[in-house]
Amino acid sequence: VQNLWPQSSYGLKREDDYRQQLGNVALKAIPLAMRQNNSYLARRFFEEAFKVYPEQALYTYIEPLRTFAQEKELRRILLLSHYLKPISKLNPELVSVKDSPCKRRLMVGEGGFQFTLALIRKHETTHPNLASAITATEFRSPLPQEKQRIETLNALGVAVLHGVDATKIGTYFDKRFRRIHWNCPYSSNLKDVPSYQGKLEQFFISGSQLQKKGDRIHVTLRKSPEDAFEKNSHNPVLIAATGANYRLFRKRRINRKRYPKYQPTKSESGDVLFGFHYREFVFEKVCQGSAKLLDGAGYKRRAEKLCNPKIKPYTVGVNSQDPNWLYYDCSTDEDSSDYYESDEEEMEIDAKLDDGLEPFKRTRFEFQDRIGKRARDRL
Ligand SMILES: C[S@@+](CC[C@H](N)C(=O)[O-])C[C@H]1O[C@@H](n2cnc3c(N)ncnc32)[C@H](O)[C@@H]1O
Numbered sequence: 001v002q003n004l005w006p007q008s009s010y011g012l013k014r015e016d017d018y019r020q021q022l023g024n025v026a027l028k029a030i031p032l033a034m035r036q037n038n039s040y041l042a043r044r045f046f047e048e049a050f051k052v053y054p055e056q057a058l059y060t061y062i063e064p065l066r067t068f069a070q071e072k073e074l075r076r077i078l079l080l081s082h083y084l085k086p087i088s089k090l091n092p093e094l095v096s097v098k099d100s101p102c103k104r105r106l107m108v109g110e111g112g113f114q115f116t117l118a119l120i121r122k123h124e125t126t127h128p129n130l131a132s133a134i135t136a137t138e139f140r141s142p143l144p145q146e147k148q149r150i151e152t153l154n155a156l157g158v159a160v161l162h163g164v165d166a167t168k169i170g171t172y173f174d175k176r177f178r179r180i181h182w183n184c185p186y187s188s189n190l191k192d193v194p195s196y197q198g199k200l201e202q203f204f205i206s207g208s209q210l211q212k213k214g215d216r217i218h219v220t221l222r223k224s225p226e227d228a229f230e231k232n233s234h235n236p237v238l239i240a241a242t243g244a245n246y247r248l249f250r251k252r253r254i255n256r257k258r259y260p261k262y263q264p265t266k267s268e269s270g271d272v273l274f275g276f277h278y279r280e281f282v283f284e285k286v287c288q289g290s291a292k293l294l295d296g297a298g299y300k301r302r303a304e305k306l307c308n309p310k311i312k313p314y315t316v317g318v319n320s321q322d323p324n325w326l327y328y329d330c331s332t333d334e335d336s337s338d339y340y341e342s343d344e345e346e347m348e349i350d351a352k353l354d355d356g357l358e359p360f361k362r363t364r365f366e367f368q369d370r371i372g373k374r375a376r377d378r379l
Contacts (some may be wrong), residue, residue: 023052034064102133106177108166112146117261132157137164167202170209197236204244244290246283247306254278276324296324
């Protein structure tokens, strides 16, 4: 496989050619890695091939998973294949797990609850118990146009609550939530940035009281930290997560393809927010406790120390005009489903199996450096 792997994008006319080559080699490498009993490598090759040839990659990966009886991974991939081409009849191999309980989820600042409903709708065939594992909350009172959606959610089994301040969730609830979500926590008004910073810090500290090590907080932000608005939203999230001892665990796309029925909305009016290029930052709790650090350099050091490169490699970028303006410099990950209560943190298991991957990783990062930050984000 190493001989086949294209060494760099140098000499190839277009980035697309290089990606296609990677996809071709990765497709061939999946069964080889499986035969060598290296499931970690097989999964990595699958992910690479899936980006270019999704259907072929699924087909190539599913068969050896069946042959080698890798049930959990098979289930994950069958779910992925179901989401790629939703059909009303569930694959018989998924039927036995679909009634398992789901992880308890707390959604805060949900506005008109579009996201909660889109999440449930997307997974309703595969995870019929998801709705009853969700507590969905919002700070302000419901708007008239939201009433029907709230009734639908109640009927599905979601606990919908208003008047819940995300900065005080640790005092409202007394049960563990393995997942907490806040999508687009900012106000659309740039003047609100200082209070937004404090709000996010309190949200992470308070949320941490409801979580154990390994539990996660999801925050969705607009995509690129390139204009003033976006820098204003990325930096506070990094500071808040780092101060509460959470590390970046995943960065995923949130778009119409992933959640066809979700469109982020504005705070007060509930009107649709402009554009649809969002990233979901998933943070993992590393340990209890929180600390306020002196300056950007302190937060950068702490955030990089919290990073586990085997789980999610990242560095912390510093804005050239302001050393206190920080952002995560990292690639974007594929979606994955771990909604069942019984799903363990698969990447940690993978990290323990991490062998034979160094040449693969090196080539990939060299490639990423070469094509620069914009292309890296698209990957
Ligand atoms: C930009 S909107 C996003 C709404 C929704 N999450 C979405 O993605 O469509 C920000 C939301 O955060 C809510 N919010 C603001 N401060 C809050 C707080 N302290 N606690 C909980 N929610 C808050 C607002 O009421 C508003 O619904």
